Amino acid sequence: MEMAGFPILTAILSTTILGLLIIIFIPPEKTKLIKQVSLASATVGLVLCIWLYYAYDHQKGGLQFVERILWVKSLGIYWFNGVDGINLPMMLLTSIVLFTAIWTMWELENRVKEFFALIFLLVAGVYGVFMSMDLFWIFVWYDVSLFPMYPLIAIWGGTRKEYGAMKLTLYLLAGSALILPAIIYLWVAGGAHTFDLFELQRIGFSAFDQKMTFIMLYLGFGILAAVWPFHTWSPVGHVAAPTAVSMIHAGVLMKLGAYGILRIGMTLCPAGAQYWSSLMALLACIGIVYGALVGLAQTDLKYVIGYSSVSHMGVVGLGLATMSVNGINGAVFQMFAHGVMTALFFSSVGYIYDRTHTKIIPELGGLSKTMPIASSFFIVAALAGIGVPLMASFWAELLVFIAAVKVFPVGGIAALVGLIISALFMLRVVQRTFYGEKNPKWEHIPDVSGFLAVPRVILMSIILFFGMFPKIMLDVIQSTVIPFVNRF
């Protein structure tokens, strides 16, 4: 057993589980109390994550705040948590998105207790995946984060909710049907005595094992990362889901997929990743261009964001495929930036949809005149999506494309063109939704109240903050990525 002081990571995880348990014991009619408890435990998680980020020593780098206890002796499963430059931004992202998502859902009236209980279960899984350094626990938390999606979408969702929920659940669990055999395969190849990620890394695997398990892990996790052609669940699911779930899902959950490829696949099977990297790059480039083009044709705001997510997650995939410092730096940064950005996207669309009960672009129009503040949130998110300088995603995409054009000139340039197209369609959406002819039907709708603006303002300022000071995040990411890449 090794414990370096206070187990802060377990504490962060417990904020969600405690929140869940407390909510279970509150009577369902006390909705106000349930919301307050939810927000309180999310706040504790947020504060702890910010402190963690602050306390992480990026000069030293490597794994810090390690907790390691033998869990199941005969299989070699460890309760092994730690943070490094790759999962630290993800932890921070999770806490931010959870906090703002709960605040966004303040007006929920229908089955409040179950909603927040499931949200906390979901986020417990997300925190768990990000902090665990043991393959068994990564898988357990991964599945824990997936199955609450079904009730969350099917009960509180909108358009075609039952179809979307079932499609999403089955797709994602089909992904885990590849991940689990791959994980156990690695365990067996490593001598069947440990699931500890770093011990397995030291053992090393034969080239054949690496190639085979990497492709299984890539496909399995790739489904969650919405890698083309496994992305079809994603727009449907996002459209069907309620606002907070879309925020958490697109903001955090999809990152689990890319994180899994990086953390398990590329750490344990570097040779496998090298072998499959051109496939990864190809699928990522197709995803970028395809997402952008299909997005052009959409009339539903949530579909637009859904397809732009496919496109942006393609950027992450492309960054990983380059297997270079800049590429992976950019990919991790993009995961963070895209997470905050989509959360803002869905959060602002959620407000508009709650008031107008439509998210069809031609029916809206001229919203910036009736609700300027609500519109500004969406416009900022759209600018971040385009990758305008001063936004966090600008730096991320810049890094990825610098690396990509070097490693895969054709694909990189094609993807860049795709991105420009996506900028075009985003601007068109903004123009048609918020400017142009005013629809008199929406004139009476009040603008965002100060209270409800808070979570959106937080998200917006984070995008701008890391856009202006990208070094704060890149230093942390880099401290882990440089030694990581040197091992290839």
Added chain:
Amino acid sequence: MMTDFMLFLPELFFILGAIVFFIFSLRKKADPAAYHKWAVVIGAVGLLVTVAASRQGGMLFFDCYRVDLFSQVFKVLLALGTIWVIFSSGELKGIDPRQHAEYYFLIFVCTLAMMMLVSSVELLTIYVSIELSSYSLYLLVPMRRKADEFVETGIKYFMVGVTASGLMLFGISLLFGMAHTTYIPQLIQTLPGIISQPATIIGLILALSGFFFKLALFPFHIWAPDVYQGSANQVTTYIATASKMAAAAMIIRFTGLSAGASPGMIKLLIVLSILSMTFGNLVALIQKDIKRLLAYSSIAHAGYMLIGILALSDRGYASAIYYAAAYLVMNYSVFMVIMKLADDGHNLQIKELAGLHKRSPLLALTLMLGLFGLAGIPPTAGFMGKFLVFAAALEKGYLFLVIIGMINATISLYYYLIVIKAAYLLKPVNELPAVQVDFWTRCMCVVLVVMTIYLGVFPDQFVLLTEAAAKTLF
């Protein structure tokens, strides 16, 4: 002499329970409420006795009967399944009150027979035990209020059952003819020498098919859906939980024995396992009656369990034991909710679950966790079971089999989700009143939920126990 009695104590106790209810059944006036109390007390003490006897070891009856950790673990599971079924028999509306004494009598006899089965290490003893348990079940299955509606079930079960027994006996006689012994420890030694003979292979396959029939493994499953649907809910529960434990124990013991001797046998079992999983899951997709759905899912689960056994390693057998235990807990969780909701004894349809989350949140939660467990979603016991089974199989290089198993788990999730959706999402056609859940049932729900999660999150001790049990197997 005294120690021999101690070794046989759990079985003796269940004989005693059977005698008590035999005497009750002779009385003219039936008193169902009192019978239920008696049965609960006897069943509970029986469980305690079995647990107390769980660390014993020794041989009995001319070495036909082995008491070791493996058999004792399964006896505890059997006693647990039995007391759970009896616990849920408080409102035995599916069965005529005049037959309640016989019902408990047969349950105790059947449990006794299955306890003997898990300890038997000699073919004829195994056969006698199987027949004793089968005949109890042949009587329990048609014991239902509207017997004429379901009379086909009883006859079908009986006909298929005796055919399987006949084939099995034929197989045993062939084995005896080839190996000149009916003792399993001696068979293990002689089998490798004679495995190339066709008669041996046919004998083994026929003998195995008797056990496969009990476990409802494809293609020996045809009785399961009809029997699950046609029996009273409590009897179905008994068949689906306790009786599965005995079948699992026998399969672990016998499959290990036969497959270890011949690679061809392993291939056959791999095929059976894949067919069983795939067939069970695919047919379950279209079921409307929840008991039928669970019957098909049990066929699939028999296939998963076989994956672990096929590894033919201590870890593999241990994983199968773990899987069986997890299956007992989860399957009973689901059945308990069914029995509670269909307390007038009718067959519950999936759509009748509509609005359950409002009528009784606790029952809905128990049902959901049980189903998620069966689907193998962490952090439940069912996930840990699948994980251990797959780990054992991959250790022997069966990657393909494991991927098929995982794909099947994904397919199965679809129909489990349909049931969960009914309980949590569907709006009932007519508003139904809240379900009255008494104190003891509430306790039971909490116990089941805690067990499902505890076994899934803290499996360490239990894995060690199953591994120790697997070591005593051969």
